[in-house]
Amino acid sequence: MNVDDLAIGTIGTTTCADLADINSDYQQLSGFRQRGLRRAAEPVIVLKQSLLRLRYTTRRQAATGLTCSQPYKEAAGPSSPSQSMTIPETLPGRRLQQSTSEAPAAGPTAASGPYDLASTGGGNASATPNPSTPASAPPEAATAAATADGNAASTGTEDSPDTYEACPIPETLTGADPAPKSHIFDQLSKEETDAITYFMIDNLGLFNDSGHARAELTDDVLTTMELFPPLKAPALAYMDGSGPKPDRFAIAIVLRGSIPDVQEYLVGPLPLSDASDIIPLHADGAIPFIKRPISAGAAQLFEPVVMDAAYTLRDVFKNATGGACYGSGWNGTAKDTESCSGTAATFIFGGNPTLTHNTSQRVTTITFNLQPDGDGSDASELFPVPITFKVLETGLDNTLWETFDFVYCNQGPFESPEDLLDAWEAGDLDICSAPMWASPGLDYSWATTTPRTNPSDASGKSGPRTYMPQGNRFTLDDPDAVTGWVVAWQSWTAHVSMRGGSGITLHDIAYNGSRIVYELAFQDLMVAYSGYGGFGQTMYADTYFGIGLATEPLRRGYDCPLYAAYVNALINFGESGPLTLADAICMYEEDAGTTSWRHTNSDGKQGPHLDAMRKLDFVIRSVATVGNYDYVFEIRLHQDGSIDVNNQLAGYMTSQFRQPGSEPFLESPFGVQVQQYVVAGLHDHMMNWKVDLDVTGINNTFVVSDVTAGSYVDAFQAAGINASKPGWHEWDILKYIRTSQPGKEVGLNVDSSKPSMWMFSSMETNAWGNNKSYAIIPGNTIPQLLPHWHPYTKAGAWTKYNIAVTQQKDSEPRSVSWGTYDIYNPQDPVWSLDNFLNGESTDDKDLVAWVTIGALHVPRSEDVPVINNFGVGFSIQPRNYFDSLASMTLATDTDAYSACADTSSDEDLTWSLAGPQLPTSS
Template identity: 30%
Template sequence: MVSKSVVAALLATAVSSAAARPDPQLWKRAISLASDEVRTCSIYDEAPETKAPKENPWAPISPEDTKAVWAYLHDPATGLNLTLPANATLTDNYVFFMDTLHLNKTEVLSYIDGNGEKPPQYARVIIFEGGKIEPVSQEYMVGPLPFSDKTTIQPYDYVFNGGKGGSIPFDGRYFDGKRSAGYQSLLKNAMAEVADITKDLFDGVYYGNGDNRTDLVAASTGPNSWDGTQSFITIMFRYPGLASYMTPIDFYAILDTTGTDITTWSFRGYVTNTRFFPTAAELRAAYEAGELANEFPQTRDQTWANMERKGEMGVRDLDDRAAPQSLEVGGKRYKVDKAQNYIEYMGWSFYVSFTRILGVMFYDIKYKGERIIYELSLQEAAAQYAGNQPKAANTVYHDTYFSIGTYSATLVEGFDCPFGATMFNLSFPGSTDKTETHPQALCIFEADSGYPLARHRYGSSSNPNGFSHLASVKSSALHLRHVATVGNYDYLFDYAFHIDGSLEIEVRASGYLQSSPYYKDQGNFGPRVYQGTQGSYHDHVLTFKADFDLIDAKNSLQRTDLVVVNQTQPWFPELGIFEQMELKAYNMEKEQQFNFAPNGQSMFCIINEDKVNKWGTPRGYRIVPGRSNIHLSIDNSPFSRKSSKLLMSQLAVTKQHDTEPYANSWQNVNLPLAPQQDFAKFFDDESIENEDIVLWFNLGMHHFTRSEDVPVTLYSEAVSSIVFAPQNFNDRAQESDLLNRRWIISDPKTGAISYEDYGVELPTCKVALEEPSSKILPWSTV
């Protein structure tokens, strides 16, 4: 192979013009010489292995323990009197699901940081106890695990502050399939009574799910209770098909579903044309009077709203070529301990875990050996809608209610993640003793940031190339990504560990709008997007937890305000008094919810006042707002008043307590006036100076719906992010130790160029796209 010096000389000659543009022929010659012995780059090389410093204490419970716990629960000796879910009714006791219990931080630190024993795991079990005199949903903790004769079952009460521990009244509990089956007869009878009306107005009828005459889809919304003392459900109707969310009709049925005795459930009424009709007779009277005309009929043709390519839109020039790809052609630069779910990358190290309720979680995040964050996890993914009919006007979703982790499914290589990304399966306890696995549901890859990390051209007007020295440093980040498809939306979660020591969390949303029937002159709730379809305005708000431990657990939250002051200058006395900027830094003293300042004129930093850098400044990490840092638009809706307090500010800070691991309860959505977990109660005037503090932050979008949301919302626009960046955490920028850089020197007389590549040559190889047979890594029990 031609020597590096020969190629460098040719490249230097090629760029010796004043404009520093390579001569095309010389450039081709240099590249061809460098490629005389082209090697093959396999982008499917497995990530190098590493060994975690400790066994992962946060790992999900194993399939073996899932089976053992299930058998234990159903042993008559426990006294739980359980019925197998497949045979259970509303008035039986049965297991709804199992998950991994959150470990108390105080129990983990002595193990992860010292010589303490590894804390035992516990299973989190939700049992619907319809057979009790006062039927409830009750959470339990089962452990210690692995299963032994020491394993017991206890109520999981201490993490909930609503007054009833882990107990939820029957009418506020999850509206599962057994409760849904209970109202089918009532709904069928109510809709059959007005079938001629719905047929005439909407060309559709509903006689129940199993009836061949039914040609409408029934869908429900939530919440289904105010405080757990009553239960109701609103049913909307749509045309069936792949894009059913986009073809709603203007007809709704509301049912009262209070109590365990379905014979007492009743019909509340119909809604159409924004009018409420308590009885079929009243609806029929309005219909026969011609008051229910359907001005904008819905279409059954859903081809306009599916995601197949629409040939009638034409072809873009050169679109038949493959789009650019991000490939790890230099080989994978991150290491994985597959057994412990542990990763190392360019100074970063962290553990990964997974739960069915919250999805992917990160623990013990360190940079260059120092802890930055103890826990980073999603807490809630919520949406609240606006409208003038029951579905849109009354809808609040908390996606942990649906176990958002269970919806993280297969990723498309080359589109969802780059070709060659390391793919992992995700596993979790199913609805029985089985462990459910979703293949290729999490990917890890390093990607070019699309810009240099740092760059500077040291100018020289007399130099033929216009510079004397030029420096550019390569920028990249390690990404962990998964997509959770919850109903109509695909949430893409991306966690990027940048080589400068910053950590970026980004969420994108794609998928079908939960649309509404279109009404003339009702654009205040969203635009018309098709013949009979309106895009319903809504808020997406996703709450995350970042338990910062900068070096240790004694941290503070510093606020630095950019303030305007009046100033005079003795060297320019003729200016008199004028405005100047200065910084005012102070620590926030108490737990609180707060927002970013207008015009970005405040900086918030987690700092460790007892640890300073070389220059005597407290070491810290700045909270940098990204795109679309929002909070919920309203704070006094009866559908979310007390159950969504966590959504009502951009940021919040609290003192860490083992009794406050979650910002929300996964069943809170049905308890808006009496939540099981009341986030507002976290703020009890405790000091947050030099304490173990937790930052809660919200990402999301005010979804101003548009015609470009058809067929689905685009990831390019529906995005929100935040960055945690070093702020005096180091003595200097974290780029000087990186080898992937170029230091280029231009001779001031001849313009000849020399450069230093620090041993990292540009890759000259053919990319092997053949996919090996064992590309998917078995991510432990995840």
């Protein structure tokens, strides 16, 4: 790789012996957002990641009985004959069953698709393992029980019990040999990460934490590394058989406290050899140190600063919460452990990047939440404390960091905690107090996700489940891999991987062997809040905290069906080195319970008949829990050659305190009161995806097609036709299609009055003379509502456009910087999508679409304790790419069942206009 082509502006593995100390250290971090990476300015990532290892190890020990030092391999359950599952009767009603014949074994293309069956029993059904369950399947798979192992501690309200008779969980079919060439997109392996770490420590003199020392801000620290994507031209040449395998490189981020600045290095080629080098990509100081990404060591730097101010205000804290205050730290910095101990409640505090006019400063706003009755769960999100202040952390010596702008109960700001305390003691302030919050035994069940009883469902039966009657019909080339997988389903193939910062990524997506998408990759998620209080103007970008790092194990049978393929993913983010995330991604074929296409023929040579195709999709999904939010990332491959991309939002809202009855209600323009002392604020979630479409080749033309209304002459003029209204129509107003070629790089937004399709069009035509194209069609999305000059919009320039189309360049691999630097001082961004939009041609060029979808969250009381999942998405659809409906060429799905279903029946369910022939009642 030639560095001149790139104009772009971890350490080790935790051992079993370390786990107890790590857990102890981490538990003491409850004062710095124990709940995760969300709102801590710089939480201790080393401890967070190490605790994740501890949690997974503990969970696996519980499941398998293994010791800490043993390699983890989940045991399979005992084998026994599979039970049949009866198709249940509908109450009150008739029993529907199918024919008694059992389908013969079939390959992945001939097998029947998934079926949905309602489970039987009211809690007494036995779950017998299927003898075909692979030895590597987890215990919950072998027993077909949704409450096994990792799910036991996870609660959720079901419509019915998690008990049901067993259906076989099929083994995932392995794929091709030799390995597909798209594995050049695999993320860095543990061996690569370890080698790069020590290579950089040795050659650059970086801080080495092998002795569990904590880095200082003045140290040079390696924080994150990731695969630097191979240059596109050599990658295509290699995959298409006309070139050698491209060199492999990593990009590594170093916080250089010695300068101070942030530097990005290109490291490679990999594997490391005498020919490998470490190449800085920026001039010294180009990325200011105040924009540094998340790193270890910040918690112990913030703790004494925050604790000192909070302890000064201990009487204010006690009054606000009913007796609890914050006055002891975890690093030997306790000032008076007696006066702030002994209460049932504890605190966590979070740091949020603060919007300032001074771009030379790094300012963080500190907020507090109460943990009622000492509960460390995210219920604390709904117990906000009415005290905030700011920390100026520009210097490298935290003892010189300043606290200022103290706000209490929407009053202030006060320059110091002493000023606030004086005003409070003098009775000059309105009081905010929730007197019962710190009480032992407080009933805070309303704020938890513990299941409630559901008297509306008295059936006592389990809800429906889906199963694969003849085994999975897709292949994974290596289900045990952790850095990348190639999946094949019907006409589709794709490479899937997980990045530590931005999460799920797909490459080389092909239909019937023809590449449609070179890269489909999530980029970033930005959240911007509105409000009157100290938290009121808060923004964060979730890649700053690591979406891959925050990916949690999927709950089998809930996040994805039991029969799905679940893969572990190795990610690199922060300073703990490579981390393997269990069940990070699921992949499965889904029965949508409806038809992909259908038609009822009421006459004709065949007589009345119905032709239809069951709608079966292939789903790739992961879920990241970034602090209080849960984000679902989903890609759906459809049989007709289209792709849906969806983001679902879930989890807890962030809240602020309101004293009941206080007037005026200053938060009313910005939020809603959702509980007695709790206001939830207006905010939005803006999400960006990179879509590198290659329609019949890399060179495409960007075409905008919209629908509007006008006269016949308007329609003809738009099409370049010289014609007038025909005389046989009396009305001269109608809808018509209008197409245009912008001709140069452009950013566009959704206009609901003019529905649009954004097309990548090839010069190649189909049989009917139409240019083969794929269209990007936005779903239910919002535009960026803030003006383009706003600092948040400058930091996330991609939020300004629902789609931006640029020429593909290896020097523009992402819409955000590798380190998401612009979460601080956003008005002076290091990296901006606007720099990609420089007027270059979009006609017959290799193009990339940067697609932004947004969801506006106007809170409501029904969002307590957690929101009901909602989301947004977009579609990638063929437009004249095929000569006819592509899914018509797929093999007809069989109606065969395995022994999982009781298929005995005396009912004739053959379709007819008269309906099924029901047995005559006696």
